Amino acid sequence: MSVEQATDYGPTLVAILFGIAFSCVFLGLAMFLGPKRENAEKLSPFECGSEPIGSPRVRFSVKFYQVALLFLIFDIEAAFLYPWAAIFRRLSCLGTVIGGECLGTVTAFGFVEMLVFMSTLVVALAYVWRKRAIGWG
Amino acid sequence: MTFDTSDLVASLPLLFLTVAGIVLLLLDAFSRVVLVGREHHLKLPAETSEAVAVPPPGSRNYLMPVTLLFLLGALAIIVWQVGTLPETSVTIYRGMLVVDRFGLFVIGVCVAAAALGIVSAPAYMRAHKMEFGEFYALVVFALCGMIILVQAADLVSVFLGIETMSLGAYVLTGSWRRSARSSEAAMKYFLVGAFVSGLLVYGIALIYGVTETTSLIDIKRIAMSRGAAPLFYIGWMLLLVGFAFKLGVVPFHMWAPDTYDGAPTPVSGFMMSCIKAAGFAGLIRLLQGTLPMLARDPFTGWTFVLSWLAVLSMSLGNLAAIKQDNIKRMLAYSSISHAGYLMVGVVALGTVGDAARGPLLFYLASYALTVVASMGVVSWVGCDERGEERVRLSDWAGLGKREPMAALLMTIALLSLGGFPPTAGFFGKFYLFQAALGESKLLWLILVAIANSLVSVYYYLRVITAMYFREPAPNPATLPIQSTAMKVGVLVSTLLVLAMGMFPGWLSALCAAAKF
Amino acid sequence: MQLLVQNLLSVGLHHYLILAVVLFGIGTFGVFMRRNALTTLMSIELILNGGNLTLLAFARSHQDMRGQALALLVIAVAAAEAAIGLAIVVGVFRNRHNTNIDELNLLRY
Numbered sequence: 001m002s003v004e005q006a007t008d009y010g011p012t013l014v015a016i017l018f019g020i021a022f023s024c025v026f027l028g029l030a031m032f033l034g035p036k037r038e039n040a041e042k043l044s045p046f047e048c049g050s051e052p053i054g055s056p057r058v059r060f061s062v063k064f065y066q067v068a069l070l071f072l073i074f075d076i077e078a079a080f081l082y083p084w085a086a087i088f089r090r091l092s093c094l095g096t097v098i099g100g101e102c103l104g105t106v107t108a109f110g111f112v113e114m115l116v117f118m119s120t121l122v123v124a125l126a127y128v129w130r131k132r133a134i135g136w137g
Numbered sequence: 138m139t140f141d142t143s144d145l146v147a148s149l150p151l152l153f154l155t156v157a158g159i160v161l162l163l164l165d166a167f168s169r170v171v172l173v174g175r176e177h178h179l180k181l182p183a184e185t186s187e188a189v190a191v192p193p194p195g196s197r198n199y200l201m202p203v204t205l206l207f208l209l210g211a212l213a214i215i216v217w218q219v220g221t222l223p224e225t226s227v228t229i230y231r232g233m234l235v236v237d238r239f240g241l242f243v244i245g246v247c248v249a250a251a252a253l254g255i256v257s258a259p260a261y262m263r264a265h266k267m268e269f270g271e272f273y274a275l276v277v278f279a280l281c282g283m284i285i286l287v288q289a290a291d292l293v294s295v296f297l298g299i300e301t302m303s304l305g306a307y308v309l310t311g312s313w314r315r316s317a318r319s320s321e322a323a324m325k326y327f328l329v330g331a332f333v334s335g336l337l338v339y340g341i342a343l344i345y346g347v348t349e350t351t352s353l354i355d356i357k358r359i360a361m362s363r364g365a366a367p368l369f370y371i372g373w374m375l376l377l378v379g380f381a382f383k384l385g386v387v388p389f390h391m392w393a394p395d396t397y398d399g400a401p402t403p404v405s406g407f408m409m410s411c412i413k414a415a416g417f418a419g420l421i422r423l424l425q426g427t428l429p430m431l432a433r434d435p436f437t438g439w440t441f442v443l444s445w446l447a448v449l450s451m452s453l454g455n456l457a458a459i460k461q462d463n464i465k466r467m468l469a470y471s472s473i474s475h476a477g478y479l480m481v482g483v484v485a486l487g488t489v490g491d492a493a494r495g496p497l498l499f500y501l502a503s504y505a506l507t508v509v510a511s512m513g514v515v516s517w518v519g520c521d522e523r524g525e526e527r528v529r530l531s532d533w534a535g536l537g538k539r540e541p542m543a544a545l546l547m548t549i550a551l552l553s554l555g556g557f558p559p560t561a562g563f564f565g566k567f568y569l570f571q572a573a574l575g576e577s578k579l580l581w582l583i584l585v586a587i588a589n590s591l592v593s594v595y596y597y598l599r600v601i602t603a604m605y606f607r608e609p610a611p612n613p614a615t616l617p618i619q620s621t622a623m624k625v626g627v628l629v630s631t632l633l634v635l636a637m638g639m640f641p642g643w644l645s646a647l648c649a650a651a652k653f
Numbered sequence: 654m655q656l657l658v659q660n661l662l663s664v665g666l667h668h669y670l671i672l673a674v675v676l677f678g679i680g681t682f683g684v685f686m687r688r689n690a691l692t693t694l695m696s697i698e699l700i701l702n703g704g705n706l707t708l709l710a711f712a713r714s715h716q717d718m719r720g721q722a723l724a725l726l727v728i729a730v731a732a733a734e735a736a737i738g739l740a741i742v743v744g745v746f747r748n749r750h751n752t753n754i755d756e757l758n759l760l761r762y
């Protein structure tokens with residue numbers, strides 16, 4: 001590598017080392033220096049000053065996990081719609097786009113691509129539905 | 138923009154297998170289920186007291202032939218594509234994937250190994266009372282990931298390929314839901330794998346930051362012209378560590394024995410053969426295809442780093458395998474040491490150059506088929522009344538009398554793993570070491586590798602002597618799995634191993650022609 | 654050193670990179686130090702987000718959309734990974750009633 005590049009990225013490298021050291025030092029300090037005086041009062045969960053009722057470790061029904069997982073997946077897939085919407089005009093245009101106007105033939109390319117993506121999601125939904133993972137009971 | 142039919146045709150294996158996976162998934166979802174109460178589900182949490190829908194035993198067996206047809210179809214497409222491929226490689230999907238003989242060869246090996254492996258799945262699942270209809274769809278989806286990885290021409294597709302492949306493998310590892318060992322294996326594999334994907338993302342981000350691109354060709358051009366900046370080094374080191382984890386190379390191997398041991402046997406076979414082949418292909422593309430100029434630097438070049446990984450992997454894998462009483466675990470450690478031999482091949486690629494690629498591919502193919510054969514026999518030997526697998530050496534004593542066919546096929550597979558003629562394993566090692574000897578600097582590495590293969594003979598022969606010369610335990614409660622499909626699958630893969638050993642010319646010619 | 658100080662005074666690429674490395678460091682620390690599977694999962698998410706932040710910072714400084722597109726893919730993959738991870742944790746819990754990694758020791762020889 002050349003000297004020029006070394007100076008180019010030198011600060012970044014130093015910064016990265018600094019970052020690693022910083023996170024390690026503070027986590028380490030908290031671990032080793034922090035006094036650990038544990039007593040019943042300190043270990044009990046804080047509930048607005050009132051006595052906690054029952055154990056906080058209630059077992060949740062596995063249904064909650066299922067719904068959460070499904071939400072997670074389908075929610076994230078929606079994120080792909082945004083970039084698609086942002087470049088939709090350019091995707092559907094055979095030619096240059098100026099000011100949102102297509103100066104060539106308009107094709108169904110962008111639309112069909114999204115249809116393909118969506119139908120994959122529908123397949124996933126059909127699978128989930130048949131496996132009785134949606135619904136509560 | 139418009140549809141580019143040439144892209145679609147060039148990526149036909151990938152598209153075909155994606156559709157196949159979706160079809161298999163829907164077939165499973167819309168096949169018959171029965172409602173059973175919670176007493177049929179071991180250790181379900183008390184809250185799910187209502188009946189759950191489960192597939193009745195054997196109701197998903199028909200998916201195996203369907204999957205087999207799909208995989209054979211994919212193989213036919215690959216063979217057709219090899220025939221029509223132009224001399225230079227073709228980049229498709231705006232530089233995301235590249236179609237060339239190297240990629241098609243590795244994909245062909247993966248699909249073939251998967252096809253030979255899944256035939257033992259229905260019988261295995263029936264014997265172990267695990268009904269998992271998604272098995273076939275997940276295998277096919279994982280294969281799609283391997284295709285993306287093997288044909289990757291961009292760091293984005295490298296990442297996507299690895300993840301698609303791994304996500305399938307995580308679920309497959311944990312698919313034997315009643316078995317605590319299977320879910321433990323899945324947990325270990327998943328935690329390591331997810332950590333590795335973090336390393337990969339970070340490495341890719343750094344490389345992107347330095348080069349302003351993710352395309353492998355552009356990265357090669359920029360690294361050639363400008364040299365490598367420190368951040369670039371960190372980036373590709375992270376990628377290298379990521380691949381080393383995925384391939385189970387010492388010192389990044391701690392998940393491998395547990396995962397291969399705990400996963401259902403057909404899944405272990407699939408992972409040891411296909412994931413290893415695809416992972417090594419991706420590594421070769423990344424190192425030799427993209428960063429050949431970083432190969433020979435003293436201490437920081439990848440040949441230096443990889444040669445030490447190879448030495449560690451071969452030696453520690455073999456030493457740990459010697460101690461094993463559990464045959465599945467022994468094969469898992471042996472796969473770690475084989476990853477070491479393959480690393481010797483990658484080092485040779487960096488020093489000798491293209492001449493080593495054919496031998497490396499030959500080794501990959503021979504190892505993949507041998508593993509499928511040996512794991513098929515492990516499934517074949519079966520389980521006891523409680524559904525526990527019989528994988529102890531003592532369980533295999535006297536197998537030569539009880540199941541002569543299984544013992545014979547296992548003997549051939551073990552001889553191939555140990556590198557005896559006339560099996561594929563012998564020529565795999567022979568070609569690889571011969572190619573590496575083109576550079577005298579690698580002599581020490583070859584000597585270590587040869588010493589290691591001599592050591593490995595000990596534990597392979599131990600299994601063979603147990604099968605033929607040890608008296609079976611007085612209470613051989615083993616129930617071998619009787620399944621024609623499984624036996625045919627093991628037989629075909631063993632015959633291929635033998636054929637590759639007796640007539641190595643055709644395959645090595647094919648490997649030598651598999652260029653970038 | 655002067656360059657470093659100068660770099661640290663105006664919010665720019667390096668600040669994002671440092672934050673990303675801190676996230677990456679905390680995540681790695683968590684993966685190696687925490688023994689609960691769920692905490693490990695959260696640490697892995699931190700690592701992925703550190704990588705994502707790096708990607709986005711570079712994409713912004715290069716005026717290039719590729720980094721952003723990759724970050725989106727990483728988010729989707731991370732979601733899929735988290736889903737599978739949680740399913741595996743539930744599976745282990747059903748079998749073992751425990752998610753402590755150190756106590757997963759069936760697979761020893």
